[in-house]
Amino acid sequence: MDQTASKATPDLDQLTIRQATQADLPALEWDGAFINYRRMYADIYQNTKSGKALMWVVEHLQAGIIGQAFVMLKSGEQSAADGRQRAYVFSFRVKPAWRNQGVGAYLMRFIEADLSQRGFQYVTLNVAKENPGALRLYRRLGYEVIGEHPGIWSYTDHKGRLRRVNEPAWRMAKKLNPSSQSD
Numbered sequence: 001m002d003q004t005a006s007k008a009t010p011d012l013d014q015l016t017i018r019q020a021t022q023a024d025l026p027a028l029e030w031d032g033a034f035i036n037y038r039r040m041y042a043d044i045y046q047n048t049k050s051g052k053a054l055m056w057v058v059e060h061l062q063a064g065i066i067g068q069a070f071v072m073l074k075s076g077e078q079s080a081a082d083g084r085q086r087a088y089v090f091s092f093r094v095k096p097a098w099r100n101q102g103v104g105a106y107l108m109r110f111i112e113a114d115l116s117q118r119g120f121q122y123v124t125l126n127v128a129k130e131n132p133g134a135l136r137l138y139r140r141l142g143y144e145v146i147g148e149h150p151g152i153w154s155y156t157d158h159k160g161r162l163r164r165v166n167e168p169a170w171r172m173a174k175k176l177n178p179s180s181q182s183d
């Protein structure tokens with residue numbers, strides 16, 4: 001990795017991937033950029049307690065949390081996450097200053113290995129049709145487009161207002177390699 005670049009250049013050894021704690025939730029609002037997701041993140045956190053979801057964060061030794069990805073293990077949408085074979089990755093994000101240096105790929109590979117160890121066989125995700133950069137990264141990581149998704153959903157923001165999202169997406173999936181006992 002080029003240590004002379006002006007951008008922050010993470011040495012992957014300086015990164016820890018761990019599950020978010022309740023105390024991390026404010027940091028996941030990314031200095032206010034995602035304050036509107038406050039209630040949704042609190043709900044997802046509750047789902048981690050009942051074993052339906054995982055919230056992963058990437059922590060840099062000095063900079064703190066620089067990336068995140070959430071996983072639904074079991075959801076109402078069986079084709080995305082059925083609690084047994086399929087798990088759904090969402091809210092995958094790396095802070096702008098830390099992008100294009102392998103952090104996203106590192107986190108996705110970690111999540112795939114973790115899901116494989118939990119016995120899951122497929123990872124599913126949605127990528128907005130207007131996000132060719134993420135689509136390219138997912139393809140490089142071995143994901144294939146398996147269909148389309150209307151991408152229409154809603155959530156209640158931090159002020160209690162219903163927000164509607166309309167983001168047509170590709171549904172992608174990847175078959176995982178079974179983990180060996182020694183993993």
Ligand SMILES: CC(C)(COP(=O)(O)OP(=O)(O)OC[C@H]1O[C@@H](n2cnc3c(N)ncnc32)[C@H](O)[C@@H]1OP(=O)(O)O)[C@@H](O)C(=O)NCCC(=O)NCCS
Pocket residue numbers: 001002092093094095098099100101102103104105106126127128131133134136137140
């Ligand atoms: C999508 C996202 C999470 C990817 O994170 P990232 O840390 O930039 O991912 P990576 O660095 O692993 O890969 C991104 C690119 O950098 C390249 N790259 C990786 N390591 C690199 C390095 N050391 N030097 C230069 N380029 C590198 C990768 O090859 C990849 O290239 P590509 O765009 O041609 O596919 C990030 O761009 C992001 O947060 N975007 C906004 C939110 C978003 O769109 N999320 C996805 C929703 S579906």
